[in-house]
Every structure is written in structure tokens, then in C-alpha cells.
Amino acid sequence: MTPAALPTLALRVQGLRKAYSDVIAVDGLDLQVDAGECFGLLGPNGAGKTTTIEICEGLLTADSGDVEVLGRRWETDEKDLRELLGIQLQDTQLSEKLTVDETLTLFQSFYRDARDIGEVIDQVELGEKRHSRVGGLSGGQKQRLAIACALVGNPQLLFLDEPTTGLDPVSRRQLWELISKFQAEGKTIVLTTHYMEEAERLCDRVAIVDHGKVIAMGTPRELIDSVDVSHLPPPEPRKTSATLEDVFVSLTGRGLHDE
Ligand SMILES: Nc1ncnc2c1ncn2[C@@H]1O[C@H](COP(=O)(O)OP(=O)(O)OP(=O)(O)O)[C@@H](O)[C@H]1O
Ligand SMILES: [Mg+2]
Numbered sequence: 295m296t297p298a299a300l301p302t303l304a305l306r307v308q309g310l311r312k313a314y315s316d317v318i319a320v321d322g323l324d325l326q327v328d329a330g331e332c333f334g335l336l337g338p339n340g341a342g343k344t345t346t347i348e349i350c351e352g353l354l355t356a357d358s359g360d361v362e363v364l365g366r367r368w369e370t371d372e373k374d375l376r377e378l379l380g381i382q383l384q385d386t387q388l389s390e391k392l393t394v395d396e397t398l399t400l401f402q403s404f405y406r407d408a409r410d411i412g413e414v415i416d417q418v419e420l421g422e423k424r425h426s427r428v429g430g431l432s433g434g435q436k437q438r439l440a441i442a443c444a445l446v447g448n449p450q451l452l453f454l455d456e457p458t459t460g461l462d463p464v465s466r467r468q469l470w471e472l473i474s475k476f477q478a479e480g481k482t483i484v485l486t487t488h489y490m491e492e493a494e495r496l497c498d499r500v501a502i503v504d505h506g507k508v509i510a511m512g513t514p515r516e517l518i519d520s521v522d523v524s525h526l527p528p529p530e531p532r533k534t535s536a537t538l539e540d541v542f543v544s545l546t547g548r549g550l551h552d553e
Contacts, residue, residue, distance in 0.1 A: 300329060300364055300365070300378075300450055301329065301364060301365035302328060302329050303326060303327070303328060303329065303362070303365070304327045304328060304329045304330075304331065304363070304364055304450075304451050304482040304484075305325060305326065305327035305333075305350060305361075305362070305363055305364075305451070305482075305484060306325070306326050306327075306360070306361070306362040307323060307324060307325040307326075307346070307350065307359065307360070307361050307362075308324050308359060308360040308361075309322055309323075309324065309358065309359040309360060310322070310323040310324070310346060310349060310356055310358075310359035310360075310361065311323075311356060311357045311358045311359050311506075312342075312345050312349060312354065312356050312357050312506075313357060318505075318506055319342045319345040319506055320342045320345050320346055320349070320356070320359075320506040321342070321505060321506030321507050322359075322506070322507060323342065323346055323359070323503070323506060323507055323508055324508060325346075325501055325508065325511075327482060327484055327499075328482075329364075329480070329482050330477065330480050330481070330482060331477075331482055331483075331498045331499060332473065332474075332477050332482075332483040332485070332496050332497050332498050333482075333483065333484050333485070333497060333498065333499055333500070333501070334484075334485055334486070334487060334493040334496070334497035334499070334500040334501070335347070335484070335485070335486045335500070335501055335503055336486070336487065336488075336490075336493055336500055336501070336502050336503065336538060336542070336550070337502055337503035337504055337542075337550070338504065338542075338548070338549075338550050338551065339551075341503040341504050341505065341506070342503055342505070342506035342507075343455070343486045343503055344384050344455055344486070345506075346503070347453055347455050347484065347486065348383075349361060350363055350453065350484070351379065351381050351453055352368040352372060352375060352376075352379075353381075363375055363378075363379070363451065364378055364450060364451055366378075376404070377405060377406060377407065377447065378449060378450045378451060379447075379449050379450075379451050379452075379453065380444035380445055380447055380449030380451070380452040380453065381444055381452075381453050382440050382441050382443070382444040382452075382453065382454045382455060382457055383440070383455055384455040384456050384486075386436075386437075386440035386443070388428050388436065388439065388440065388443070389428060390427065390428050390429030391427060391428070391429065392427065392428055393424070393425050393426060393427055393428070394415065394420055394423050394424050394425070394426060394428065394431070394439055394442075395411065395415075395424050395425060397428060397439060397443065398411045398414060398415065398439075398442055398443065398446050399411060401443045401446050401447070402446050402447075404447065405446070405447035405448065407447070407448050408446055408447055408448060409445065409446050409447070409448045411446065414442045414445050414446050415442060417442070417445065417472055418438040418439070418441055418442045418445075418468075418472070419438065419465075419468055420435060420438055420439060420442065423435060433460045434460055434461045434462055434465050437457070437458075437459075437460055437461060437465075438461075438465065438469075441454070441457060441469065441472075445476075449481070450481055450482065451481065451482045451483075451484070452473075452476060452481065452482070452483045452484070452485075453484050453485075454473075454483065454484070454485040454486070455485070455486050456486055456487060456488065457469060457473075457485060457487075458470075458487065458489065458492060459487075459488070466492070470492070470495060470496055473485075473496055474496070483496075485497075488550065488551070490537050490538040490539050490550075493514060493538055494514045494518075494537075494538060497514060498513065499511065499512060499513050499514075500512070500513075500514055500517065500538065502517070502538070502541065502542055502545070504542075504545075504546055509545050509546070510541060510542075510545055514538060517538060517541045518535065518536045518537065518538065518540070518541060519536075520541065521536035521540050521541050521544045522544075
């Protein structure tokens with residue numbers, strides 16, 4: 295698949311719905327992500343971000359709605375899509391007994407146009423752990439290995455579900471750099487995060503999700519500028535500029551981390 299065969303729209307989601315028995319996780323969600331964008335999904339715990347992403351990744355089936363990924367559909371183009379996507383799950387479980395190198399060799403074998411393992415290991419700074427077993431890695435190192443697994447297939451579109459949760463500040467910044475470089479190659483990233491600073495730095499556009507719906511979408515700057523800080527509850531009025539968290543508070547009256 296050449297990049298020329300890729301459409302200008304990386305992701306199109308329309309009227310997406312998904313319920314788990316009586317819990318409505320996604321409730322008529324619409325999204326469009328342009329090719330080459332870094333797009334962020336923000337929202338409180340349980341908002342429906344992971345469910346939405348996992349439907350887009352072809353791992354869950356929606357109850358209704360329409361999903362097109364890189365101009366393709368899961369029902370008809372699954373093989374093609376698997377080659378084009380990189381996926382890091384919110385809760386990746388890798389085999390504890392395999393080494394870093396063996397884990398990536400396994401993932402590499404799934405792809406026709408895979409990347410060099412040494413190069414990917416260097417990119418996530420796991421060189422010193424190349425021959426260590428996964429079971430002996432720290433939480434942050436496991437997280438970086440999960441991202442390496444998402445990168446080894448040389449994807450055009452990378453889905454990252456809370457990629458920097460649990461990373462120390464240095465590793466977080468390294469990952470930001472990795473994401474920026476990936477995007478500089480003209481590729482697309484869809485990520486979720488609870489870190490507002492991260493969304494503001496990395497994302498061209500963000501969607502704020504609440505109760506399974508998009509309640510605001512735009513560039514971080516557009517959303518931040520839309521908030522009148524003088525109307526925020528204390529202590530926010532003391533600030534001169536809003537944050538994405540303030541955008542959420544002003545839209546819902548709740549904090550992003552309220553349950
Ligand atoms: N397998 C499941 N079975 C039952 N309910 C589920 C399941 N997965 C998710 N849910 C429910 O669906 C809703 C949306 O969950 P989801 O994981 O998509 O949220 P999220 O926005 O990713 O949250 P977080 O920020 O905590 O990761 C929640 O109410 C959750 O409890
Ligand atoms: Mg989630």
C-alpha cells in the first residue's frame with residue numbers, strides 16, 4: 295500500500311452507538327480526523343473513549359453507526375486495515391516470559407512491510423532491555439514496549455490509548471517527540487489522554503467526549519479561547535487563560551476527573 299492510495303480523511307465516525315447491557319458507552323458519536331493530524335480524545339473516566347477507539351480498531355463491534363478508517367471498512371477490508379494500523383491498548387498484556395526482542399519479533403511477523411526491530415527499540419529507548427524478559431520490566435518500560443509493538447508494523451495510522459499514563463516525565467517527553475516525528479512523516483495519530491498539557495502540546499485538534507458523545511471539538515486554542523474565564527468557579531477566575539480542563543468545566547459544570 296503506497297501513501298498515495300490513502301485518502302485525505304483518516305477516520306470518519308458517524309452516529310456511533312455501543313451499549314454493554316444497560317450501560318450506554320457510546321451514544322451517537324461523530325468524528326472526523328484528517329490524514330496527517332494528531333487528534334486527541336479527552337473526557338472523564340467512563341466517557342466512552344476506549345470503546346470508541348476499540349471500535350475504530352476493529353476490536354469491538356458497534357451496535358449501530360458508520361466507521362471508515364483510511365477510506366476502508368472493517369466488514370470488507372480487514373486484512374488491508376491490519377497492515378495500515380498501529381494499536382496500543384489502554385491495558386496491553388504482553389507475555390511476561392518473552393524478551394523485548396522476542397516480543398517485537400512476534401509482532402513484526404504479523405506485517406508484510408515491518409520495520410527493523412533494533413530501530414524501533416532505539417526509538418522507545420529500550421536498548422538496554424532488549425534481552426530482558428517482559429516480566430522484569432518496570433510499568434513505564436512495559437508501556438514503551440507496547441508502543442514499540444504498535445510501531446513495528448510501519449503503520450499509517452497510530453491509535454494510542456493513554457500512551458503516557460504511568461510514564462515518568464522524561465519518558466513522557468521522549469514519547470511526545472516520537473509522536474511528533476511520526477506525524478512529521480505525514481502519518482496520523484489518534485490518542486486519548488487525561489493530561490491537558492499533553493493534549494495542548496501534541497494535538498492539532500481535540501474532541502471532548504462526555505457520556506458517549508462529542509460535546510466540543512476544535513484546536514486546543516479555539517476551545518480554550520471559547521471559555522470566558524471570569525465565569526469559572528473559584529479558583530479559576532484568578533487565571534488569565536483557560537485550559538482544556540476549564541473548557542470541560544464550563545460545558546458540563548463538572549471536572550474532567552469527577553466520577
Ligand atoms: N466490557 C465492558 N463491559 C461492561 N461495561 C463496560 C465495558 N467496557 C466499558 N464499559 C463501560 O462503558 C463505559 C465507557 O467505558 P470506556 O472504557 O469506553 O471509557 P473511557 O472514556 O475510556 O474511560 P477511561 O478514561 O477510564 O479509560 C463505562 O461506563 C464503562 O464502565
Ligand atoms: Mg479508556
